[in-house]
Amino acid sequence: MYALVDCNNFFVSCERTLDSSLENKPVVVLSNNDGCVVSRSREAKELGIPMAVPAFKYKELFKKHDVQCFSAKFELYNAKSQQVINIAKSFVVDSEVYSIDELFLDLTGFKYINLYDYCLVIKEKIWVEANIPVSIGIAPTKTLCKVANRIVKEFPKDFEGVYILDTPEKIEKALKWLNIEDVWGIGRRLAIKMKDSGVYKAWDLLQKPEIWIRKIMGIHGVRMINELKGIRQLELDSPSPKKSIAVTRSFMEMLTNKEDVRERVETFGMYCSERLRKQNTCCKMVTVFVQTNRFRKDLPEYRNSLTKILPNPTNSSILIGRVVNELFEAIYKEGFHYKRAGVIVNDFVPENARLINLFEEDTQNQHLPVMKAMDAMNKKFGKDKVRLGSMSGKNTFGRSKLSPEYEAFLKNNTLPEANFRFH
DNA sequence: TCTGGGGTCCTAGGACCC
DNA sequence: TCTGGGGTCCTAGGACCC
Numbered sequence: 001m002y003a004l005v006d007c008n009n010f011f012v013s014c015e016r017t018l019d020s021s022l023e024n025k026p027v028v029v030l031s032n033n034d035g036c037v038v039s040r041s042r043e044a045k046e047l048g049i050p051m052a053v054p055a056f057k058y059k060e061l062f063k064k065h066d067v068q069c070f071s072a073k074f075e076l077y078n079a080k081s082q083q084v085i086n087i088a089k090s091f092v093v094d095s096e097v098y099s100i101d102e103l104f105l106d107l108t109g110f111k112y113i114n115l116y117d118y119c120l121v122i123k124e125k126i127w128v129e130a131n132i133p134v135s136i137g138i139a140p141t142k143t144l145c146k147v148a149n150r151i152v153k154e155f156p157k158d159f160e161g162v163y164i165l166d167t168p169e170k171i172e173k174a175l176k177w178l179n180i181e182d183v184w185g186i187g188r189r190l191a192i193k194m195k196d197s198g199v200y201k202a203w204d205l206l207q208k209p210e211i212w213i214r215k216i217m218g219i220h221g222v223r224m225i226n227e228l229k230g231i232r233q234l235e236l237d238s239p240s241p242k243k244s245i246a247v248t249r250s251f252m253e254m255l256t257n258k259e260d261v262r263e264r265v266e267t268f269g270m271y272c273s274e275r276l277r278k279q280n281t282c283c284k285m286v287t288v289f290v291q292t293n294r295f296r297k298d299l300p301e302y303r304n305s306l307t308k309i310l311p312n313p314t315n316s317s318i319l320i321g322r323v324v325n326e327l328f329e330a331i332y333k334e335g336f337h338y339k340r341a342g343v344i345v346n347d348f349v350p351e352n353a354r355l356i357n358l359f360e361e362d363t364q365n366q367h368l369p370v371m372k373a374m375d376a377m378n379k380k381f382g383k384d385k386v387r388l389g390s391m392s393g394k395n396t397f398g399r400s401k402l403s404p405e406y407e408a409f410l411k412n413n414t415l416p417e418a419n420f421r422f423h
Numbered sequence: 424t425c426t427g428g429g430g431t432c433c434t435a436g437g438a439c440c441c
Numbered sequence: 442t443c444t445g446g447g448g449t450c451c452t453a454g455g456a457c458c459c
Contacts, residue, residue: 010459031427038427038459054426072427099430099459187457218433220457246429295426307452342428397427 001138001166002236003105003119004145005088005126007081008133008153010101011039014080015070017131018405026067030055032397033252034071071399073406083130091122096236104142104236119162139165142234143227146184147174147202171230175202185224190217202228241279241348247271248342251396254293255338261290262328266390268343269324273317276345277375282313282354282364283345286320288327293339304331311360313349316367317374317388320345 007013011029016022026043030036036052047065049058055069062069081100089095094106105122107115119136126134137148148165151174165174181191183202193216199205205213206225213221223233247268255261265288276283289305306327314320324343349355356362377386384393 033425033427035425036427052427056425059425101459185457189456218456220433242430244430248428250427293426
């Protein structure tokens with residue numbers, strides 16, 4: 001059996017660890033620029049605030065019900081995440097950190113232990129030590145763990161935060177209850193296709209012929225139905241190196257000055273390089289993109305991106321900065337209101353195993369000591385304290401809803417490295 | 424007026440090769 | 442006039458996740 005430990009309304013729960021008076025109140029956490037709702041407390045959900053909606057559309061409702069809004073504080077969330085992960089991991093031999101607020105535990109080999117009681121203890125310890133409420137779903141496959149977890153959250157009164165989905169009878173009942181759009185791996189597009197074909201519940205999917213599933217969903221459709229039947233298709237993954245790194249931002253205000261946008265993308269390029277150096281890899285490809293505000297239909301729209309394959313792999317801020325600049329020059333067009341831009345690097349090789357092109361200049365090794373020194377100083381004195389001349393060191397995104405408690409948190413905490421992966 | 428950010432994987436189609 | 446077949450690799454786009 002596997003268990004899935006999932007933090008309840010994670011970002012909101014993190015806010016509550018700083019300010020316990022937020023308990024039992026409607027609370028939401030907002031994305032960059034205080035743009036979208038990215039986490040909601042139970043009370044906020046009950047007010048009918050959907051996930052990922054633009055905050056401005058709900059201003060009235062927030063005011064009317066005194067909903068507490070917070071800007072996202074990823075330093076805090078990463079630190080709390082690490083705490084939860086460490087506690088949960090201490091109970092098992094094998095685990096997989098799935099996202100910032102979820103991890104799978106391998107319960108194989110716990111044959112003579114009551115899994116339900118064991119998970120209750122895990123849940124309790126996380127609550128006492130990290131102050132984060134979690135739900136735990138136990139099942140023979142990862143996909144069913146997700147289902148079990150949903151059941152816990154949907155019926156909080158019936159279970160004490162833990163549910164085991166093990167017998168065929170329980171599984172059948174659960175799948176007849178679970179809406180198709182709530183199955184792990186069914187997104188918006190697939191949900192529409194499913195409903196067009198009369199598939200409304202997870203159970204309906206199991207009645208469809210494999211040929212049909214293969215056609216509509218491709219290879220993971222087949223895996224998915226097996227997982228739902230309790231036949232294990234997905235193992236726990238061990239942490240794997242990243243395959244791409246992206247730094248992208250929406251700007252608080254639209255930018256019309258070329259140099260302003262250039263400064264932004266160059267900064268994003270430096271952040272990418274920093275993160276490459278942190279994992280001791282170099283990249284072979286760099287992509288830059290810029291785009292206007294897709295919601296402003298009254299303004300001319302433009303979006304473009306360009307990728308360059310580097311002659312030699314690098315993680316030097318200077319070399320990557322040059323490429324970013326070159327790509328930016330090629331795609332930037334005057335006369336538009338830019339709202340978003342980003343830099344993506346991929347195709348990585350280890351720093352110490354670069355294959356060098358004989359016919360191209362390679363200054364990576366000259367840059368590396370300077371770069372590492374810069375990283376060390378920034379680690380000691382704070383982000384962006386030492387930077388390249390092309391960076392302004394200013395943000396063009398806003399976080400207006402920070403709290404005094406947070407300033408205190410930042411002062412008092414040496415933050416652990418983030419240690420989770422995205423899928 | 425105001426609409427996030429960072430990932431992975433799969434597939435179809437084109438380019439190219441023999 | 443008539444114009445093969447099979448394989449690989451790369452890329453862009455679409456789907457999904459949190």
